[in-house]
Amino acid sequence: MIQAELNEILSDPLESTRQLSREGRRVIGYCDNYVPEEFIHAMGMVPVRLMGSAEHITLADSHLPIFAGQLSRSIFDQGLRGKLGHLAGVVLSNSSDAIRTLFDLWERHIPGQWVGLVDVPAVLQGETNRRVFGSAMLRFIEQLEKFGGHSLDPAELRRSIAVYNENRRLLKKAASLLGSRKLNADTYLDAVLSGFLMPKERHNGLLLQLLENAGTGQAGPDLLPLHISGPLLVDRSFLPLLEQCGATMTSEDLGTGSRYFWDEVSETGDPVAQVIDRYWNKVPESYKTPMEPRWLHFSARLGTGNAKGAIFVVERYSDEDQYDYPIFRDRLQQRGIPSLQLDAEFVLESEQARTRVQTFVEIVKGRVS
Amino acid sequence: MSTQTKKGRALNSSYQAGNILKEYWEDAARHQAEGRPIAWVSGNVPIELFWSMGVFPVYPENYSAIIASIQRAQEFCEEAEQRGFSNDLCSYSRVNLGIILGKGIKDPGLPFGGIPRPDMLITTRIPCLIQVKWWEAVREFFKVPLFVVDATMIDLPVKEHQRQHYLGQIRELIPIMESKLGVRFQEDKFLEALKLSDEAAGLWLDLLDTRAAVPSPVGSREMCGNVFPLVAMLGSSRPIAFFKQLLEEARECVKAGKGAVENEKIRLGWDNIPMWYNLKFFSDVEDQNIIFTYETYLKYVWGGRMDLSDPWTAFANKHLDVWLNYSIDQRVRTLLSDIPKFKLDGFVFHENHSCKRFAMGQKDAAVAIQEKLGVPSLFIHSDMADPRAFSEGQSRVKMEAFIELLQAKKK
Numbered sequence: 193m194i195q196a197e198l199n200e201i202l203s204d205p206l207e208s209t210r211q212l213s214r215e216g217r218r219v220i221g222y223c224d225n226y227v228p229e230e231f232i233h234a235m236g237m238v239p240v241r242l243m244g245s246a247e248h249i250t251l252a253d254s255h256l257p258i259f260a261g262q263l264s265r266s267i268f269d270q271g272l273r274g275k276l277g278h279l280a281g282v283v284l285s286n287s288s289d290a291i292r293t294l295f296d297l298w299e300r301h302i303p304g305q306w307v308g309l310v311d312v313p314a315v316l317q318g319e320t321n322r323r324v325f326g327s328a329m330l331r332f333i334e335q336l337e338k339f340g341g342h343s344l345d346p347a348e349l350r351r352s353i354a355v356y357n358e359n360r361r362l363l364k365k366a367a368s369l370l371g372s373r374k375l376n377a378d379t380y381l382d383a384v385l386s387g388f389l390m391p392k393e394r395h396n397g398l399l400l401q402l403l404e405n406a407g408t409g410q411a412g413p414d415l416l417p418l419h420i421s422g423p424l425l426v427d428r429s430f431l432p433l434l435e436q437c438g439a440t441m442t443s444e445d446l447g448t449g450s451r452y453f454w455d456e457v458s459e460t461g462d463p464v465a466q467v468i469d470r471y472w473n474k475v476p477e478s479y480k481t482p483m484e485p486r487w488l489h490f491s492a493r494l495g496t497g498n499a500k501g502a503i504f505v506v507e508r509y510s511d512e513d514q515y516d517y518p519i520f521r522d523r524l525q526q527r528g529i530p531s532l533q534l535d536a537e538f539v540l541e542s543e544q545a546r547t548r549v550q551t552f553v554e555i556v557k558g559r560v561s
Numbered sequence: 562m563s564t565q566t567k568k569g570r571a572l573n574s575s576y577q578a579g580n581i582l583k584e585y586w587e588d589a590a591r592h593q594a595e596g597r598p599i600a601w602v603s604g605n606v607p608i609e610l611f612w613s614m615g616v617f618p619v620y621p622e623n624y625s626a627i628i629a630s631i632q633r634a635q636e637f638c639e640e641a642e643q644r645g646f647s648n649d650l651c652s653y654s655r656v657n658l659g660i661i662l663g664k665g666i667k668d669p670g671l672p673f674g675g676i677p678r679p680d681m682l683i684t685t686r687i688p689c690l691i692q693v694k695w696w697e698a699v700r701e702f703f704k705v706p707l708f709v710v711d712a713t714m715i716d717l718p719v720k721e722h723q724r725q726h727y728l729g730q731i732r733e734l735i736p737i738m739e740s741k742l743g744v745r746f747q748e749d750k751f752l753e754a755l756k757l758s759d760e761a762a763g764l765w766l767d768l769l770d771t772r773a774a775v776p777s778p779v780g781s782r783e784m785c786g787n788v789f790p791l792v793a794m795l796g797s798s799r800p801i802a803f804f805k806q807l808l809e810e811a812r813e814c815v816k817a818g819k820g821a822v823e824n825e826k827i828r829l830g831w832d833n834i835p836m837w838y839n840l841k842f843f844s845d846v847e848d849q850n851i852i853f854t855y856e857t858y859l860k861y862v863w864g865g866r867m868d869l870s871d872p873w874t875a876f877a878n879k880h881l882d883v884w885l886n887y888s889i890d891q892r893v894r895t896l897l898s899d900i901p902k903f904k905l906d907g908f909v910f911h912e913n914h915s916c917k918r919f920a921m922g923q924k925d926a927a928v929a930i931q932e933k934l935g936v937p938s939l940f941i942h943s944d945m946a947d948p949r950a951f952s953e954g955q956s957r958v959k960m961e962a963f964i965e966l967l968q969a970k971k972k
């Protein structure tokens with residue numbers, strides 16, 4: 193029943209967000225885990241994630257080189273083709289060079305749509321960067337207030353924080369059920385992804401139902417437990433493929449997964465400052481430095497899932513992740529954990545992926561037994 | 562109008578460039594042998610600081626360009642790729658990582674006896690994020706301290722909060738360098754380095770400006786060979802004498818109406834890093850009475866002027882005011898004002914697979930200069946160091962067609 197609902201939402205992500213606009217909500221599309229959704233939510237708007245698509249790019253190629261990557265190219269293509277016209281606005285960030293470029297392009301070519309920028313540093317270290325990170329977030333609030341036509345109400349923000357924290361706790365619960373094999377990997381992924389496309393209040397309700405029913409799904413005891421890493425995993429055919437190859441995901445540190453929801457906002461003290469703190473301290477993404485906290489999160493997740501190997505699903509042209517892979521691979525190797533890198537451009541090229549995953553699973557199984 | 566002979570350098574002083582490069586790498590090795598500290602740095606680091614503190618700034622980027630120019634980049638790129646680094650990554654970094662992870666930085670087969678080992682790694686996000694990731698990978702190997710200077714993209718003029726961001730980090734970097742490298746910051750020495758830097762930059766920019774003359778005294782191929790001291794030596798006295806000589810010669814050529822190419826007919830601009838393994842691309846064009854006389858890479862990436870009545874502000878402005886750190890609007894504005902000044906008939910955009918941030922926004926720029934100035938452009942898809950990305954035949958055909966178009970337009 194819940195699965196059917198998830199299917200519906202994820203089968204056409206844009207349509208799901210369009211529905212919200214039809215309901216009269218002010219929907220804001222954002223990209224990147226450093227966009228402080230709590231602020232947008234507290235302004236009475238609904239932040240939804242721009243998921244891009246695997247569709248053939250038509251208009252964006254006149255502005256972006258192929259190597260800007262599928263995510264930014266497809267988002268911009270959707271923008272140029274008017275497919276995001278239902279959004280009240282768009283928020284981009286200074287994350288990867290491609291997404292930052294998107295901000296410039298949006299301003300130049302989609303002038304009718306409000307676009308905000310979260311211009312926070314890439315270096316999450318040092319007094320200066322900490323201060324600049326905070327003031328960049330405050331500048332983002334100013335942009336929002338100007339756009340929203342009213343100021344950010346601290347009481348509203350507290351409520352938003354509570355909603356988002358609850359969402360994070362529920363998702364963490366789901367992650368722990370995934371680790372103990374009480375929740376199917378594909379259901380887990382669908383549950384996480386769907387949260388990007390609806391108001392968090394509604395998502396919380398859905399997660400509550402899902403978690404109540406968890407434990408009934410059978411993960412199959414002989415499936416090899418694996419950790420999945422990468423900036424984004426939106427190809428829903430990947431986990432079934434994994435299962436067909438005799439393995440399952442029991443932990444992840446995906447950008448569209450636990451890296452997104454892992455950290456909560458403290459609910460005491462000044463709410464604005466606490467939100468900023470959360471983003472400064474969160475598990476860093478691959479385009480932030482230093483990488484050490486991300487490695488710690490990676491290894492902790494992998495440990496909890498009791499994973500016997502790791503698969504890195506790396507978006508082509510996501511250079512940040514491409515640089516990290518050999519480092520993480522070698523560190524894992526030192527701990528006797530094998531890994532595999534798969535290239536994706538939103539979707540994995542399935543036959544090639546199948547062969548490689550199959551071989552990898554056999555190798556790992558051979559080591560385990 | 563007189564012309565110079567076709568082959569050879571247009572400016573005699575350009576022949577010194579090779580020696581300067583050699584001295585630099587030999588000095589680096591000597592510096593290390595004497596027990597003094599080495600930092601591996603990258604483009605747009607606060608270079609003057611290093612020279613003033615006695616820390617030798619070693620540029621692996623430059624080393625990768627050298628490797629590319631002697632046609633050896635591919636072997637090191639492949640080495641890095643075999644070790645898991647994707648062939649989509651910046652080829653400077655692949656060459657460097659291929660050297661490190663292959664036979665090592667001291668392999669006797671390497672130019673100048675290899676690269677001195679770093680005592681510290683210092684980089685910046687100003688040109689790109691990739692550099693930061695590359696340095697993280699290098700740190701994994703050398704296990705030395707790493708410092709990254711961050712910046713957000715700018716529109717000119719640089720905003721106060723961006724300046725403060727930059728300077729705040731420099732204030733943090735100085736004591737870290739002092740404690741990790743055993744050196745001492747002295748403001749008077751630093752200010753002296755700024756003076757030297759500004760003088761060199763002034764000479765360089767004046768030199769570039771002479772190339773607005775018709776005919777142009779010197780083309781891109783030669784100037785790409787001359788830029789190195791600007792990249793790596795600002796803050797030391799070395800570039801000053803060299804640039805002064807180049808400038809004097811270029812001025813004389815302009816005065817005498819002497820051009821770098823015979824009977825100059827068409828003038829072109831170039832965007833992004835050149836193909837180091839194929840600088841012949843420029844000279845082949847020059848053989849046809851055509852000159853590349855403007856490059857964003859030479860004008861806006863390395864050295865800017867500083868108003869030293871307020872040195873710290875000027876220092877921050879200069880380091881943030883870098884093409885790669887410009888928004889697309891800023892890039893477009895700059896081209897719209899420079900193209901008429903340099904009287905360019907056409908523009909070539911190198912869609913450099915490696916230097917992605919440089920390549921972002923090129924298409925918008927091409928449309929703008931066509932629409933606002935009627936200046937057509939050509940896109941060459943290639944790579945600055947990895948020759949596998951260059952398609953000789955295809956580029957040649959495209960270039961020929963482009964030249965025909967420009968010639969027809971001129972008639």
Ligand code: SF4
Binds near residue numbers: 260263264289507
């Ligand atoms: S996947 Fe990487 S490169 Fe692509 S948009 Fe996200 S952060 Fe940028």
Ligand code: SF4
Binds near residue numbers: 689690885916
């Ligand atoms: S991507 Fe460009 S700016 Fe960055 S390190 Fe490579 S060549 Fe330099």
